[in-house]
Amino acid sequence: MIIYEVNLTVVQTRSEEFVAWLNDHIGEMLQFPGFRSAKLCHVKVGPEVKTNSQSYTVHYLIQDQAALDSYLETHAARMRSEGIKLFGGDFSASRRVLSQLLFLPD
Structure with missing residues (x-):
């Protein structure tokens, strides 16, 4: 499995609007072949955390490198x-x- 990680930072004043859009965007991404699931996380601690912005990370779980390559070549732009x-x-x-090396379920 491949994890495609997208790290996002948005100004505080637009964060609610951004997350609403991002939820729809993630749903669209999951329609592409090989995209299995996604997790949206709010970054709480890290160098990117600032008082005037909000940071988020999306992890897309993708079937294989070929599916990611197809997305990058055809749809990413x-x-x-x-x-x-x-x-x-x-x-x-x-x-x-x-590249996922190990997965330990709950």
Whole structure:
């Protein structure tokens, strides 16, 4: 399994609007082949936590690297442009790709 991590920071004044949009955006992402599930987390502690902004991390669990590559080549530019169009300079995003080594269920 592949974890596609998206780290997001948005100005405090737009955080509620941003999270509402992000919930819908995540639902759209889960329609792509190979995207199995997603977790949205509010970042509570870390270097990105500032008093005038809110930070979030999304982990998408993806079937394999081929599914991620297909998304990146075919859909990523369009999906990313939606956030830029709506929130412009009021948010920032960075991404990482992780390979899951171990999963211990509850």
